[in-house]
Amino acid sequence: MLPTFIIGLREGLEAALIVGIVAAFLGQQGRRDALRQVWIGVAAAVALCLAIGFGLQALSRDLPQRQQEMLETVIGTVAVGFVTYMILWMRRHARDLKGDLEGHAASALASGSARALVMMAFLGVLREGFETAVFLLATFQNSNDPAVSGLGAVLGVLVAVVVGFLIYKGGLKINMARFFRVTGVVLVVIAAGLVMSAFHTGHEAGWVTFGQGSTWNLDWLVNKGTPVESLVTGVLGIQQKPVVIEVVGYLAYLVPMLALVILGTRRPRAGSASASTPAPASSSASADEAAAVPSA
Amino acid sequence: MHDRKETLVNNVHARSRRPRHRAIAGLLLVAGIGLLATSCAKSDDVPSAKGAIKVEITDAGCAPKPATAKSGEITFAITNNGSSKATEAELKTADGKNILGEKENITDGLSVSFKLNLREGKYKMFCPGAKQDTWDFTVSKGKAVKDWNDNPLLVTAVKRYSAYVDEQTVELAKATTTFTDAVRAGDIDKAKDTYALARVPYERIEPVAESFGALDPKIDGRADDGTEPTELTGFHRLEYALWVEKSLAGMGPVADQLDKDIVELQGLVGKKSGTYVPEEVTNGATELMNEVMVGKITGEEERYSHTDLLDVQANLDGSLKSIELVRPALEKSAPDLLEEIDGQAAKVQKALDAYKEDPGYAGTGFKEWGYAEDPASTITDAQRRALSDVVKPLTEYLSEVPVKVVV
Numbered sequence: 281m282l283p284t285f286i287i288g289l290r291e292g293l294e295a296a297l298i299v300g301i302v303a304a305f306l307g308q309q310g311r312r313d314a315l316r317q318v319w320i321g322v323a324a325a326v327a328l329c330l331a332i333g334f335g336l337q338a339l340s341r342d343l344p345q346r347q348q349e350m351l352e353t354v355i356g357t358v359a360v361g362f363v364t365y366m367i368l369w370m371r372r373h374a375r376d377l378k379g380d381l382e383g384h385a386a387s388a389l390a391s392g393s394a395r396a397l398v399m400m401a402f403l404g405v406l407r408e409g410f411e412t413a414v415f416l417l418a419t420f421q422n423s424n425d426p427a428v429s430g431l432g433a434v435l436g437v438l439v440a441v442v443v444g445f446l447i448y449k450g451g452l453k454i455n456m457a458r459f460f461r462v463t464g465v466v467l468v469v470i471a472a473g474l475v476m477s478a479f480h481t482g483h484e485a486g487w488v489t490f491g492q493g494s495t496w497n498l499d500w501l502v503n504k505g506t507p508v509e510s511l512v513t514g515v516l517g518i519q520q521k522p523v524v525i526e527v528v529g530y531l532a533y534l535v536p537m538l539a540l541v542i543l544g545t546r547r548p549r550a551g552s553a554s555a556s557t558p559a560p561a562s563s564s565a566s567a568d569e570a571a572a573v574p575s576a
Numbered sequence: 577m578h579d580r581k582e583t584l585v586n587n588v589h590a591r592s593r594r595p596r597h598r599a600i601a602g603l604l605l606v607a608g609i610g611l612l613a614t615s616c617a618k619s620d621d622v623p624s625a626k627g628a629i630k631v632e633i634t635d636a637g638c639a640p641k642p643a644t645a646k647s648g649e650i651t652f653a654i655t656n657n658g659s660s661k662a663t664e665a666e667l668k669t670a671d672g673k674n675i676l677g678e679k680e681n682i683t684d685g686l687s688v689s690f691k692l693n694l695r696e697g698k699y700k701m702f703c704p705g706a707k708q709d710t711w712d713f714t715v716s717k718g719k720a721v722k723d724w725n726d727n728p729l730l731v732t733a734v735k736r737y738s739a740y741v742d743e744q745t746v747e748l749a750k751a752t753t754t755f756t757d758a759v760r761a762g763d764i765d766k767a768k769d770t771y772a773l774a775r776v777p778y779e780r781i782e783p784v785a786e787s788f789g790a791l792d793p794k795i796d797g798r799a800d801d802g803t804e805p806t807e808l809t810g811f812h813r814l815e816y817a818l819w820v821e822k823s824l825a826g827m828g829p830v831a832d833q834l835d836k837d838i839v840e841l842q843g844l845v846g847k848k849s850g851t852y853v854p855e856e857v858t859n860g861a862t863e864l865m866n867e868v869m870v871g872k873i874t875g876e877e878e879r880y881s882h883t884d885l886l887d888v889q890a891n892l893d894g895s896l897k898s899i900e901l902v903r904p905a906l907e908k909s910a911p912d913l914l915e916e917i918d919g920q921a922a923k924v925q926k927a928l929d930a931y932k933e934d935p936g937y938a939g940t941g942f943k944e945w946g947y948a949e950d951p952a953s954t955i956t957d958a959q960r961r962a963l964s965d966v967v968k969p970l971t972e973y974l975s976e977v978p979v980k981v982v983v
Contacts, residue, residue, distance in 0.1 A: 283683040287681050287683060291681075411681065486675065504704075
């Protein structure tokens with residue numbers, strides 16, 4: 281039961297994490313309308329993944345692993361962009377949105393950005409969803425002990441969902457100004473993990489064929505087959521035996537972003553409110569959308 | 577102030593809600609179809625199928641059994657027997673840089689498989705998490721892959737293609753001499769009337785002529801290949817003399833050289849005779865129609881003589897000859913494609929027939945064409961487009977032929 285639980289948890293966490301962050305962020309902004317869209321998007325993605333899972337089985341076809349890795353790489357890269365955007369957005373707005381910000385918040389996040397976040401949640405589920413759906417079905421059918429294995433896998437996914445929900449709830453409770461300081465660092469670490477995973481899946485997709493020399497063996501941290509592995513790999517994106525390019529990518533993202541977040545918030549500039557006034561909400565959606573999609 | 581902003585926000589949402597739904601629905605559809613369409617890997621119901629390489633994942637490792645195989649399609653049947661640490665199996669190249677086949681999330685008791693087409697060489701079976709995570713796998717040379725020589729239909733097609741090219745080369749030599757004789761005699765009218773005809777056999781087998789490298793530029797080099805028209809050799813130098821300079825003065829040596837080059841071509845074609853492969857036959861068909869698209873419809877091939885339409889006819893004939901030769905093989909493997917080609921070829925011929933004339937311009941049997949960048953040309957853009965609209969689909973159908981002509 282444990283092995284399937286761990287995989288269910290790991291795959292589930294990778295999705296729950298992105299959705300949890302997006303939902304918490306939108307919740308912080310008081311965007312209940314967009315939040316509803318997030319849940320619809322998540323439900324749609326789950327339904328789609330299950331449909332594909334059953335569909336593949338009905339046709340007795342395998343999930344094409346390489347295409348799956350390509351999908352994960354692309355969505356993972358997009359997710360890095362989104363999380364980076366959120367970090368930068370919060371960094372900018374944490375300064376002038378100090379105290380009571382209920383009224384401002386709704387208009388601060390332009391509609392295009394909200395829509396992009398909804399899409400991110402949807403993609404976040406799709407990223408691991410196909411693989412998880414196929415895995416769940418397989419455990420119920422091909423295992424030595426289908427009931428126990430299947431139950432383990434389902435429990436793993438459920439725990440991941442709970443964790444995602446806690447991220448969302450926890451994110452809601454924190455005061456906006458502090459939300460950034462506390463969460464900014466965590467988000468940077470998570471985004472750096474996404475960078476590492478993207479390089480990993482990129483290799484499995486056949487796109488990244490350089491820098492595959494081995495570095496350290498992180499057995500002590502990523503203890504395969506234990507729940508710790510699910511957390512470290514699923515949430516922090518850290519591989520058991522990271523290769524050179526994964527470490528380089530990880531650090532290249534982590535170091536400058538951490539510096540930006542930690543150093544950037546210590547000295548609030550005086551009179552910055554006018555400089556970073558949120559864009560008027562009536563500006564065109566397409567312009568907002570363009571601004572909402574930073575490159576990774 | 578706040579209220580007003582709120583309202584604006586809500587309005588924006590009300591407006592954008594519908595497209596958002598549509599966008600999500602669209603994405604669902606695309607993702608779903610995409611994944612289904614790419615899921616070409618038919619899963620093996622019996623992973624322990626005969627001849628499969630068995631890979632048993634345990635905490636200790638994932639030794640492939642046997643650790644060698646013959647090149648060709650190889651099935652890896654992977655089973656997890658009690659390992660919670662290793663749940664993934666990958667087949668990598670020896671340098672570890674490329675993953676050729678992979679399965680993830682193989683928990684205890686699960687059996688999966690993947691198939692790969694492997695060449696001889698060294699590979700690694702990799703199962704991250706196991707005590708020994710990398711295992712050697714060696715592929716040795718298997719029995720020779722079946723090739724086209726085993727297909728009598730293709731053997732015949734290639735043999736006939738060879739004969740066709742030989743025959744066209746002989747015709748080319750004859751027709752060219754008629755033309756060059758007129759040039760040497762200083763008979764401008766006769767030279768003009770035999771110029772295009774001499775080029776017909778060449779245009780039918782141009783892909784073969786082009787395969788000899790330096791010879792094609794000598795025979796068929798054009799001014800747009802970066803040379804001044806007066807520095808050209810071959811057909812287009814004489815074309816320039818006839819239609820632009822309107823004088824054959826000093827053209828004797830050019831005519832002699834052209835004859836020599838054609839003889840050389842004949843020699844090379846003779847040597848190549850009998851060594852063709854089916855790809856040359858089928859790719860040639862596409863190349864010829866590409867020639868039409870690129871050089872003839874714009875009129876740049878015969879920019880001085882305006883005799884492009886006869887070239888087009890020759891290209892089409894040469895192209896369809898190839899199809900005729902592989903027809904028996906295609907009828908078996910891709911009858912639908914063959915039908916499309918026949919239908920579209922008829923349309924191209926019909927479009928050409930509209931320009932037929934007797935005796936026609938410069939002995940071609942067709943009306944005069946013209947260079948698109950020549951302001952004096954009477955051929956309209958619409959006419960060019962109409963021709964390219966029928967040629968393009970044919971080119972596309974033809975480009976599918978090489979992969980459809982299977983062994």
